[in-house]
Amino acid sequence: MSLTNTPSANRLHIGIYGRRNSGKSSLINALTGQETALVSDYAGTTTDPVYKAMELHPIGPVMFIDTAGFDDEGELGALRVQRTQETLRKADLALMVFSPDGDFSQEAGWLRELREQNVPVVGVISQADRIPNVIALCEAVQKEFSLSPIVVSAKTREGIPALREAIARAVPEGFEAASITQSLVREGDIVLLVMPQDIQAPKGRLILPQVQTIRDLLDRRCTVVSVTADRLEPALRALKAPPALIITDSQCFEMVHRVKPDETPLTSFSVLFAAYKGDIRAYVEGAAAIDQLTAQSRVLIAEACTHAPLQEDIGRVKIPRALRKRFGESLRVDICAGVDFPVDLTPYDLVIHCGGCMFNRRYVLSRIRQAQAQGVPMTNYGVALAKLTGILDQIVLP
Numbered sequence: 001m002s003l004t005n006t007p008s009a010n011r012l013h014i015g016i017y018g019r020r021n022s023g024k025s026s027l028i029n030a031l032t033g034q035e036t037a038l039v040s041d042y043a044g045t046t047t048d049p050v051y052k053a054m055e056l057h058p059i060g061p062v063m064f065i066d067t068a069g070f071d072d073e074g075e076l077g078a079l080r081v082q083r084t085q086e087t088l089r090k091a092d093l094a095l096m097v098f099s100p101d102g103d104f105s106q107e108a109g110w111l112r113e114l115r116e117q118n119v120p121v122v123g124v125i126s127q128a129d130r131i132p133n134v135i136a137l138c139e140a141v142q143k144e145f146s147l148s149p150i151v152v153s154a155k156t157r158e159g160i161p162a163l164r165e166a167i168a169r170a171v172p173e174g175f176e177a178a179s180i181t182q183s184l185v186r187e188g189d190i191v192l193l194v195m196p197q198d199i200q201a202p203k204g205r206l207i208l209p210q211v212q213t214i215r216d217l218l219d220r221r222c223t224v225v226s227v228t229a230d231r232l233e234p235a236l237r238a239l240k241a242p243p244a245l246i247i248t249d250s251q252c253f254e255m256v257h258r259v260k261p262d263e264t265p266l267t268s269f270s271v272l273f274a275a276y277k278g279d280i281r282a283y284v285e286g287a288a289a290i291d292q293l294t295a296q297s298r299v300l301i302a303e304a305c306t307h308a309p310l311q312e313d314i315g316r317v318k319i320p321r322a323l324r325k326r327f328g329e330s331l332r333v334d335i336c337a338g339v340d341f342p343v344d345l346t347p348y349d350l351v352i353h354c355g356g357c358m359f360n361r362r363y364v365l366s367r368i369r370q371a372q373a374q375g376v377p378m379t380n381y382g383v384a385l386a387k388l389t390g391i392l393d394q395i396v397l398p
Contacts, residue, residue: 006061007208008053009277009360012171013063013090015119017110018097020069023126026154027097028064030126031056031163048080049087059168063360065091071106086339088113089366090359093170094121096147100131104144111145117366120170123149124163129156180216180276181245182398184267187221189244192236192264194256196229196249208357209269213247233259245396247272250382251314254389265396270382273355275398278364278380282372284397286379287387289350295328297349302367303337304358314381315354322388345371351378 016024032054050066068080128151141149152159217224227235229252242261250268274280301315320333356364371378386392
């Protein structure tokens with residue numbers, strides 16, 4: 001991924017929902033001014049949800065989610081609808097595309113679920129050039145759902161500017177976190193980053209949380225000093241004064257904490273992203289469950305990205321090893337990756353999630369809420385490692 005591009009997880013996720021052939025894919029093409037989505041007169045052209053990163057004026061970087069029609073039929077159709085259902089946890093904003101026949105029974109259920117999840121909804125009628133009585137349809141939608149749909153024609157582009165404005169007005173307040181580092185730094189601060197160059201970050205590359213944190217600090221007009229773990233002490237001696245903050249890879253917590261100046265606060269990339277992408281307070285509360293684990297406990301490690309297991313992988317190797325060293329080799333650790341997250345978490349005594357840099361914040365928060373609803377504690381990599389090394393109460397939280 002080019003560093004000039006906005007990461008997918010940081011884009012406003014806009015889900016497009018409606019029945020088959022209601023004009024969802026045509027609507028995306030009209031909004032973006034490109035043939036982004038496949039359009040066909042045959043029902044069910046869109047199968048699995050299609051994610052397309054675009055720039056949408058006047059909002060900026062967005063991620064459109066083009067979904068299968070929620071009226072799909074048959075065994076394969078049921079799987080498509082299930083895939084559409086899963087996107088509700090990722091959508092920051094929804095466009096509900098109404099069909100012209102006036103039967104809103106299926107739309108009602110989906111709208112109810114979107115509203116229960118506090119997802120802002122913009123109503124759309126996207127085939128104005130084909131509908132003989134658009135005004136009556138608009139009135140019916142308004143009466144049934146208290147929505148004033150935007151009437152557009154994907155063919156003529158009529159109504160597209162009005163729809164863009166409606167989307168901009170519906171963007172959730174506080175959609176973007178103010179900053180990755182939040183209140184931990186001020187303009188002019190010197191911030192020291194400890195970034196191990198290991199198999200997790202192959203030669204010539206930095207991992208995404210490091211890149212985004214550097215950009216955040218530069219935007220806040222801080223001076224950024226980056227070192228590898230083996231150069232930490234020489235870097236500290238080279239500075240005229242102790243840095244205002246040290247941010248480390250979580251795997252180096254113990255070593256960095258041992259050698260850092262007493263007056264310099266310490267945190268990690270994973271802890272920062274725990275707050276930026278999720279709920280840091282919930283993660284800290286969840287970490288308390290580590291003290292209650294036993295050799296018979298079962299722990300789930302949840303990774304946002306899917307990758308081939310690497311030697312000394314933090315989630316698959318280092319955290320399980322640290323847990324088993326403390327509680328016994330029989331402690332069971334399961335791994336899930338990407339969107340493969342169990343519906344039922346109750347078999348687990350603890351869920352340990354990665355920083356979530358590949359997910360948008362709404363999706364990470366939905367996982368936290370799911371765990372809370374089922375009474376299962378959840379924490380994240382950085383918070384868990386700080387707890388396991390006994391320094392959780394000595395690191396700073398955003």
